[in-house]
Amino acid sequence: MQKVASAVPLQRLKKLLQENDLPAIKKSLSKIITDIGSLEAKGKQATRVDIKSSDKIFELPHAYFKKELLQICETKTIERTKYYLKRLLKGISEVKTGKVNDINLNRWKEYDDIITDSLWVVKKRDNSGYHSAGYWGNFIPQIPNQFIRRYTKKGEWVLDAFLGSGTTLMECQRLGRHGIGVEIQPKIVTLAKKNISLERKKIEKSSQIEIFQADSSKVNYEEKFKKIGVTSVQLVIMHPPYWDIIKFSEDKRDLSNADSIDAFLRLLGEAAQRARHVLDDERYLVLVIGDKYADGEWIPLGFYAMNEVLKKGFKLKSTIVKNFEETKGKMNQKELWRYRALVGGYYIFKHEYIFLFQKKKKPASASRSV
Ligand SMILES: C[S@@+](CC[C@H](N)C(=O)[O-])C[C@H]1O[C@@H](n2cnc3c(N)ncnc32)[C@H](O)[C@@H]1O
Structure with a gap:
């Protein structure tokens, strides 16, 4: 990106802090907003801001910058105006991140695509990468994307x-981020490797990616x-x-061949326990699962699975309900399913669960040996 208006916004904003004439401050802010508008009209989405007295250069997205300036313009008192101005200057010049991610809390408003609600209605899958939408039973890229950004820092490991x-x-x-994957089917390992290498060519990033063909209920991660x-690892x-x-x-x-629901849950619990063993203390595990319907009965597989993971030394941080996106095939059958539901007295599955767990430091009852 071209260096535009370097240091100018910062200096101009700092100068305004010396002013005590509210209309004059607002006039200057309006001028900055107009200048940003001109940059946007030239196709520039962000301004590079040099922070004098340090080597740091920040990319300041115009959308965020304009939103903040407009908010300041709406204030009624000089005190409030200066309060917001100082907050904006801090947001531009200081980075404040938490323990488990790179989100700059001084500019938290910029992350408006990070979901913090427990109800996720995702209209369509992100098709920007080489994800194989054709693999039956895959999940949308937005699911790992959200958790990786929220619960890991750059350079950390995800399993x-x-x-x-x-x-x-x-x-x-x-x-x-670096990533490790475990998959039982050799041909799916090959498919995953192909997808990953296609993506790698496109983005030229240097993450380390490792895949093991193994049974996640029996795998010896340490080895x-x-x-x-x-x-x-820092996220599972x-x-x-x-x-x-x-x-x-x-x-x-x-696991899809488990003889009974109990056998399924036992294997899932073992997989969680093994993963727990290599997960850093107080880091997070995400479980994505749905319920099932059999012999006229709704089976709360999701909650049974959640309970199984809880027994392994995790605490529950969130239960997220996520919609199923509509595929073309499903849409064609919509009427039929609706009729069947009315006749059968049940509701059609439209959601699945995402359970977020945090590893407890010292498990109360779960055995530490794997
Ligand atoms: C729901 S799919 C995961 C899809 C994945 N999230 C994606 O986006 O493609 C479950 C996968 O687990 C694999 N699997 C089943 N049992 C397993 C086991 N014991 N160990 C490792 N992988 C297993 C299946 O072969 C299948 O590919």
Whole structure:
């Protein structure tokens, strides 16, 4: 990006702090807003701001900058105006991040695409990458994207214990995180590797990506990690089969082939326990799962699964309800399903769950040995 109006906004804003004439301050702010408008008209989305007396250069998105300036223009008192001005200057010149992510809390308003509500209605999947939408049972890239940005810092490690087509690892690459994936089916490992390498060519990032063909309920992570020089991960994502709703393979160890719901939950619990062992204390685990319907009965598979993970030394931080996006096939069958629901006295599945857990420092009852 071209260097535009370098240091000017900052100096102009700082000067305004010396002023005591409210109309004059607002006039100057309006002028800055007009200048930003001209830059936007030239196709510039952000201004580079040099912070004098430090080496830092920030990219200041115009949308954020304008929103803040407009808010200041609406204030009624000089005190309020200066308060907002100081806050904006701090936002521009200081970075304040939390323990587990790179979100600059001084500019928190800029992150308006980070979801903080427990109800997620996602209209359509993000198609900007090489994600294989064709893999039956995959999840939309927005799911790992949200959690990676919220619960890891650049350069940290993410583990996906049920990798599938590689969605999580592609998001890791795009976001500058390292990623490890475990998948039981050799042919799906090949598919994931292909998707990831296509994405890699496109983005030219240097994340380390490692994939193991293994059973996540039995895998010895310590042994595998040793080979790649990793000791622990900072986020775990688990998107297991929703028991037998989709049969992923003929492999007996595949969770979609578990003989009973109890067997499914036991294997899922073991996978969570193994992942927990390599997850840093107080870091997060994300479980994506839905319910099922069988023999005229709604089976709360999601809540059973949540309970299983809780037994393994995690505490629950959030339960998110996410819509299923409508596929063309489903849309054609909409009328039929509605008729069936009216006749059968039930509701049509429109949601799944995302459970967010945090690893407890000292598990109360779960065994530490794996
Ligand atoms: C719901 S899919 C995950 C899809 C993935 N999130 C994506 O976007 O492509 C579940 C995956 O878990 C794999 N799987 C099932 N049992 C497993 C096990 N015991 N260990 C490792 N992977 C397993 C299946 O082969 C399947 O690819």
